[in-house]
């Protein structure tokens with residue numbers, strides 16, 4: 001297989017095969033130029049003794065002595081150090097701690113045991129509690145977990161608690177949100193340059209907003225509740241440069257499946273994964289979230305996308321919200337930029353009014369390794385059972401007969417994921433052949449499905465005449481009914497079925513039966529597969 005440079009590199013490059021066991025072509029993606037550039041400090045991690053805690057003020061842009069990566073810079077600022085290197089252990093100040101109904105009770109238990117029954121959390125405005133895993137169940141112990149969160153919220157006067165009050169009717173609860181990682185972004189808790197920790201492995205999703213976001217255990221969370229600090233080892237950074245125009249049949253899910261297939265499920269263990277390049281810049285925020293959501297499936301400590309006008313203007317708000325003229329100019333520019341676009345245009349007041357300071361990798365920053373991809377040549381991918389790195393081309397699996405399709409979860413249950421599926425359904429004019437489950441990640445996503453048009457005319461900013469409301473398209477295409485249920489309890493496979501799913505993990509038993517077979521795929525591929533009853537390349541319906 002020939003490899004070609006995408007941009008000039010000072011060093012020789014090579015193609016690395018799956019699992020990193022050698023350097024040869026990976027046949028199923030032979031058209032894709034993938035390069036791992038050993039540049040600058042590659043592979044050698046400089047081990048530096050952690051400097052003494054000092055009274056120094058946080059590092060700011062321009063004050064560093066040598067180059068740092070984005071992750072190192074965020075952690076340097078959060079630990080009030082001028083300089084950090086991979087391997088340093090530092091106490092960081094936490095900006096947000098998120099917990100949910102699975103790990104919240106355990107974290108609260110540790111907090112109370114270590115800090116006392118009457119202890120107060122370090123900052124009632126920095127703790128975000130989101131019941132989401134156990135909500136639609138009558139299981140007593142599950143209900144008890146949510147009750148523990150309620151008691152803690154009342155006792156501590158926690159500002160952000162997205163409770164569900166009527167389990168029988170989620171619509172009656174405007175405070176209720178849904179899947180925590182999507183809700184965190186939706187409710188404005190994700191800001192560039194900050195440190196967000198959560199008791200869930202997919203907390204890394206928030207790296208899409210240019211922040212350091214990672215999952216932690218209950219013991220660490222209990223400690224953070226009491227102090228607002230955590231001791232963290234600075235991870236080295238792997239850099240993924242994705243360039244080229246994204247073909248209209250690809251989504252961010254294909255990009256991350258490509259990367260995990262390349263480096264394996266252990267390829268980024270305790271490493272930061274930084275995503276850059278023209279393709280990444282073209283992705284809307286929800287797609288960047290999909291990219292970062294799955295870094296933990298490669299073992300990554302965190303994933304980051306540098307914040308840009310897409311992050312700041314279309315999603316969060318300018319650091320200085322009073323600068324409305326800049327906001328309006330950028331907003332106008334962004335609105336016409338993508339056919340799939342961001343489903344919800346926001347105004348500054350929608351997200352955050354808190355100040356934040358984005359961080360970016362220095363030009364002289366050292367990366368452990370750099371991987372380069374020409375995305376214009378990538379084809380739709382799936383991860384075959386039973387591992388997220390079991391990469392294959394969707395078209396190679398066209399003989400795999402499936403029993404059902406699932407579109408949902410923190411990875412693939414966002415408004416834009418349904419928008420993509422609807423686009424494919426509309427293009428096909430067909431109905432699904434297998435039961436297809438649509439599970440919106442949050443109440444807002446659910447509402448979007450009934451209110452948003454498939455797409456807006458970029459010039460007119462209104463629904464073209466031939467377009468239809470999303471829900472109408474889905475309901476026409478689906479034999480299944482649009483339903484709302486809790487993450488992971490829905491579409492449970494009680495029998496060994498074969499499912500194409502937009503979720504993040506396909507380990508045995510992940511969706512129920514341990515012999516169930518899960519093919520991880522993008523919403524396009526999932527929708528195309530629903531229409532045929534086989535794993536299907538979305539190019540059969542989209543070009």
Ligand SMILES: CC(C)[C@H](C(=O)O)[C@@H](O)C(=O)O
Nearest residue numbers: 102103133199200201202215
């Ligand atoms: C329950 C929680 C601890 C778990 C995680 O951390 O990933 C869950 O969200 C999952 O996706 O399996």
